[in-house]
Amino acid sequence: MKKKQNEEKTPALFPTAFKSIGQKGGASPLAFSYSKLSMYTECPLKYKFKYLDKIKEEPKSYFAFGNSIHKALEFLHAVSNPPFPSIEEVLESFKKQWGLKSWLEKGYKDPAKEETDFRKGVEMLKAYYAANKDSLKPPFLLEYSTDVEVDGLKVRIIADRIEYAGGGEVELIDYKTGKDVKRQPDQLYMYQKISELDPRLKEKIAERYGQKVSSVKIKQMLYYHVPTLKQYHFERAGDKEIGVFWDRVLGAAENIRGMKFEPNPGEFQCHFCDFKNLCPVHADSSRPPASSAVLPAHQKKQPSALGGQTDGGEVPRGSAAKVEALVDRYGHLKEEMDKLNAQLDEVARELGGMHTGEGKKELSGEKYSLELSRGENWKFGDREAVIGVLNEFDLYQKALGLTLPKIVAMLSDPAVPEAAKNKLKRHGARSTRLEINLKKKIES
Ligand code: SF4
Structure with missing residues (x-):
């Protein structure tokens, strides 16, 4: 009657030749x-x-x-x-x-x-x-x-x-x-x-x-x-x-x-849950909260007549004009940042074209110098297969929650069997990324 840790054990004291009744025809129970x-x-x-x-x-x-x-x-x-x-x-x-x-x-x-x-x-x-x-x-x-x-x-x-x-x-x-x-x-x-x-x-x-x-x-x-x-x-x-x-x-x-496995978060069950690191509910909570400026328009609440209701439900202090100005400034800066990021990506791509080999390469401008090198990127598409490999080699604890950096770290860990590394690699896709370490020169 208790919640047993191991339900698979067999009766030890009065064993019987139990004939399972789950072997009849039809779908298995x-x-x-x-x-x-x-x-x-x-x-x-x-x-x-x-x-x-x-x-x-x-x-x-x-x-x-x-x-x-x-x-x-x-x-x-x-x-x-x-x-x-x-x-x-x-x-x-x-x-x-x-x-x-x-x-x-x-x-x-x-x-x-x-x-x-x-x-x-x-x-x-x-x-x-x-x-x-x-x-x-x-x-x-x-x-x-x-x-x-x-x-x-x-x-x-x-x-x-x-x-x-x-x-x-x-x-x-x-x-x-x-x-x-x-x-x-x-x-x-x-x-x-x-x-x-x-x-x-x-x-x-x-x-x-x-x-x-x-x-x-x-x-x-x-x-x-x-x-x-x-x-x-x-x-x-x-x-x-x-x-x-x-x-x-x-x-x-x-x-x-029917494979209905929706998460049911709650203080008690999540506190004692060993799967928190795999749970999308908790992955979401580690992201920065969405601000009103980046939410799609249909998700935003309408400003109140008293100076702007935020989507979080708080009423900011200050005049309606000040709220409007801050929201618009935020939106403007965000747009500028997106444009700059696009330019940065483009320049980085061009710089990357100047260094296609291994190792590091230094390049210098008038005010800055930078060092180029290539790091590894991994993506694992088949999550279930990765979990299977980790369980097979008892490595789940080592991955500590199946985060990408921890799985990637296992690929170069001498304690991880080569067979496990090879199997993991088969489920991953390797690519390289350009790393730029920017330094500002001291002006004379
Ligand atoms: S952490 Fe996720 S999986 Fe675990 S109890 Fe909470 S909602 Fe469920």
Whole structure:
């Protein structure tokens, strides 16, 4: 029931020969999950970066921490014939899991923060053990993962623990390790909908308890907040609630199939988004704001009778005549600058014709001297292909957001494999540009 970092893991304790039902004829179903719904709802473009472009996100320390705690709890509960492990054994399993990755790989900023979390995890597990050791019993299912095909979707859920309450009723338990526990209705609805449709659960009940049930029903769902040992119980949702939720799921799936990936910027989601450097919303914000003088006429707001409303909505102080004069002067200067730029380009082209070889060439006039040289220009037309190469060689982090200068810098970086450089070059177009370094001579 939690938002899993790695949804691809298989049930470790009670493995079964799961026969996927997504292999029937017809169009292949869209792989879906609560995490995917959650991300698409938050920002469709973020969904595309993560699930379609498959761009890796930065490791998150809270996922690493939560994952290690979950593994330790799984180790504690995974007993079909007691005795259960001692607290020392549980802590040993936590330590082992924790040590599989370095602090950097886990997403910590420094080793001290990793150490703090490790100690926090130890205390958390000790408290959990003390509170539960006398009531431990062999679970029905642990880390139960299933894919269910419904309405053209293949929906995956992974439940931390499932207990059987008899009569075809089950209780789903989800461990939470974050700061607080928020009711996540979509997660609850998704787990209820899919669990009750899952034919494997009926088979599991028959195998384990010898009961042939015609249907499985959720009795309740429980969020167990490990840091505080608080338990939050949620009753089964009504059919109407589930129906409204499911319409929303199908709507999101339809949009994904229709390749609708509009960005949905917001303070929260953008702040925590690893794809900001690729996002057009944030690329736009780094450009200078458009002024009224350079906006097309149809985008300009009309000046007010009180002296000129700017397109930004501010009313400048001063008379209407002064505003008009400033706007006209700005327009005039802009026109002059465009003419001068055109002349500058023309002169630069002529100068460039005087230096067609490699290296530097100095030219001198009466008042100025200049040095000509040729630098490299690269353009990459196929953005998707470039992302593919960076992912293939695990270089996305090196490019730090797919900016052109960083990709170009990789072409001369000795640490980048030649194969990656050659593949990148195949997607790029090289040209040269003239560089002019102008100096004014000191007048005698
Ligand atoms: S930066 Fe914001 S708008 Fe852009 S993809 Fe991320 S969440 Fe979406």
